[in-house]
Amino acid sequence: MTNVFVIGLGLIGGSFALDIREACEEVQVYGLDNNEDHIRQALELGLIHRKATADDLEKADIVIVAVPVNASLGLLPEVLDRVPDDAVVCDAGSTKLQVCEALASHPKRRNFLAAHPIAGTEFSGPSAALKGLYRDKVNIICEVEKTAFKLQEKALRLFSGIGMRIRYMDPAAHDRHIAYVSHLSHVSSFMLGKTVIEKEKNERDIFDMAGSGFESTVRLAKSSPAMWAPIFEQNKANVMETLDEYIANLQHFRALMEQGDFEGIYEEMENTNRIKEILKGISVPAPRRDA
Amino acid sequence: MTNVFVIGLGLIGGSFALDIREACEEVQVYGLDNNEDHIRQALELGLIHRKATADDLEKADIVIVAVPVNASLGLLPEVLDRVPDDAVVCDAGSTKLQVCEALASHPKRRNFLAAHPIAGTEFSGPSAALKGLYRDKVNIICEVEKTAFKLQEKALRLFSGIGMRIRYMDPAAHDRHIAYVSHLSHVSSFMLGKTVIEKEKNERDIFDMAGSGFESTVRLAKSSPAMWAPIFEQNKANVMETLDEYIANLQHFRALMEQGDFEGIYEEMENTNRIKEILKGISVPAPRRDA
Numbered sequence: 001m002t003n004v005f006v007i008g009l010g011l012i013g014g015s016f017a018l019d020i021r022e023a024c025e026e027v028q029v030y031g032l033d034n035n036e037d038h039i040r041q042a043l044e045l046g047l048i049h050r051k052a053t054a055d056d057l058e059k060a061d062i063v064i065v066a067v068p069v070n071a072s073l074g075l076l077p078e079v080l081d082r083v084p085d086d087a088v089v090c091d092a093g094s095t096k097l098q099v100c101e102a103l104a105s106h107p108k109r110r111n112f113l114a115a116h117p118i119a120g121t122e123f124s125g126p127s128a129a130l131k132g133l134y135r136d137k138v139n140i141i142c143e144v145e146k147t148a149f150k151l152q153e154k155a156l157r158l159f160s161g162i163g164m165r166i167r168y169m170d171p172a173a174h175d176r177h178i179a180y181v182s183h184l185s186h187v188s189s190f191m192l193g194k195t196v197i198e199k200e201k202n203e204r205d206i207f208d209m210a211g212s213g214f215e216s217t218v219r220l221a222k223s224s225p226a227m228w229a230p231i232f233e234q235n236k237a238n239v240m241e242t243l244d245e246y247i248a249n250l251q252h253f254r255a256l257m258e259q260g261d262f263e264g265i266y267e268e269m270e271n272t273n274r275i276k277e278i279l280k281g282i283s284v285p286a287p288r289r290d291a
Numbered sequence: 292m293t294n295v296f297v298i299g300l301g302l303i304g305g306s307f308a309l310d311i312r313e314a315c316e317e318v319q320v321y322g323l324d325n326n327e328d329h330i331r332q333a334l335e336l337g338l339i340h341r342k343a344t345a346d347d348l349e350k351a352d353i354v355i356v357a358v359p360v361n362a363s364l365g366l367l368p369e370v371l372d373r374v375p376d377d378a379v380v381c382d383a384g385s386t387k388l389q390v391c392e393a394l395a396s397h398p399k400r401r402n403f404l405a406a407h408p409i410a411g412t413e414f415s416g417p418s419a420a421l422k423g424l425y426r427d428k429v430n431i432i433c434e435v436e437k438t439a440f441k442l443q444e445k446a447l448r449l450f451s452g453i454g455m456r457i458r459y460m461d462p463a464a465h466d467r468h469i470a471y472v473s474h475l476s477h478v479s480s481f482m483l484g485k486t487v488i489e490k491e492k493n494e495r496d497i498f499d500m501a502g503s504g505f506e507s508t509v510r511l512a513k514s515s516p517a518m519w520a521p522i523f524e525q526n527k528a529n530v531m532e533t534l535d536e537y538i539a540n541l542q543h544f545r546a547l548m549e550q551g552d553f554e555g556i557y558e559e560m561e562n563t564n565r566i567k568e569i570l571k572g573i574s575v576p577a578p579r580r581d582a
Contacts, residue, residue: 181501210472225560269516
């Protein structure tokens with residue numbers, strides 16, 4: 001019997017629990033969460049087999065820590081202290097440099113695998129967990145050489161078992177790239193939502209005039225502040241750099257408009273249209289709870 | 292037999308043609324397009340019954356003009372000149388003030404209905420036409436009082452026949468609101484795409500690290516420059532105003548980050564989360580070609 005512990009039973013942790021229960025034979029999935037209501041929901045929704053306490057970690061084979069990135073900095077060393085020598089502890093945070101630095105000299109560093117599953121939705125909590133969320137998604141592993149080889153294997157078997165592809169990257173490069181393809185999107189979406197809400201006090205007008213395009217660009221503004229404020233804090237320098245470039249591009253677009261240079265505007269858009277080709281590789285069918 | 296003419300057989304015109312063929316009895320749908328290849332495709336895809344020429348407009352009952360908003364300024368007066376007195380000519384443009392002004396003193400102003408169907412996707416051309424695109428969507432009608440009452444009725448019967456809801460608005464208010472809930476989303480998405488493409492020359496990295504969140508915020512950057520450059524030109528003042536507010540909000544967010552005020556960042560996001568409630572009303576199932 002493999003004992004998998006999931007700490008943090010939100011969208012990310014809950015979806016891991018659900019798929020691991022399904023995909024693995026002879027597995028017991030234990031859940032821990034500071035929020036008792038989340039544990040109750042996770043049991044009701046069938047995400048986990050049973051509730052656990054920190055003391056139970058001594059029988060863990062695999063632990064997945066899926067809490068906000070500020071909380072995981074304090075939690076991961078404690079978890080590592082408690083697990084047996086042949087257990088692997090994975091995180092799932094959207095920033096990788098700080099967590100790798102924080103654990104660099106931990107006596108059980110070789111039991112830790114720094115991971116970032118590129119998957120999620122704008123929703124949160126156990127009820128947001130989705131079956132198949134990780135199928136065909138990438139899990140980015142950082143500093144793989146610092147994890148004991150047998151424990152790498154153990155974790156990767158689990159991730160492939162639920163359909164994930166693996167990529168390796170160093171933590172600084174991860175944080176720099178992810179600022180562009182994820183964190184900046186969240187800032188742009190939140191500020192777009194803010195701009196429209198501020199202006200359109202009469203929500204009825206937004207409701208009737210907004211189409212699927214607005215919905216798409218503003219979707220991430222539904223995301224959890226408790227998850228995202230710590231991400232922005234940990235990836236401050238990179239996110240500020242992406243923001244500077246984004247703001248400069250918006251100002252350039254505005255300047256072209258002001259000058260009446262709509263051929264320039266046309267070219268800006270045409271050059272950016274090649275995002276089509278790039279996105280072709282990303283698009284996968286949306287996961288469904290009942291899939 | 293009702294003769295419906297669709298001028299411009301792209302996503303918008305083609306989808307109108309498709310639904311009108313389906314929903315209306317005793318209807319002939321004629322298609323016109325400057326691009327001969329679009330006409331060929333529209334016939335092959337079954338969007339229209341037959342190809343027409345400008346001379347055929349003398350037998351029109353209803354004309355839908357779905358061309359870029361700069362082209363429609365020149366085209367609509369010519370179409371109005373050619374149609375019989377009991378025909379109604381509707382446009383479908385995303386800007387309404389300039390077209391209403393351009394036609395204000397046309398001798399057949401009472402044959403024109405200024406309309407903006409809030410529907411679409413980021414794709415274009417006849418092959419982008421979707422069955423059911425307009426079901427449950429809003430069609431915004433401007434200056435309805437300037438259209439002959441019987442012709443209003445004729446057009447609205449058609450629009451309700453394909454499942455649309457109608458809202459009335461004056462053209463200046465339309466252009467001001469739509470800048471916030473549609474045009475700004477397109478600028479933000481195009482500039483987001485540009486920022487990421489510029490930085491990530493190695494497309495493989497974007498491909499692997501970008502998730503559905505990025506895809507969602509950048510989706511509109513696939514949109515047609517030929518459609519959008521004229522929209523930005525016609526709605527220049529309003530779009531620049533929204534851009535100024537958006538840039539100011541991004542700069543404020545950046546300032547909070549620089550000051551390390553992540554409680555402030557948290558609050559910004561929490562306040563914007565109420566976009567959830569607003570979006571609840573917008574979300575409708577995506578239309579499918581084979582629906």
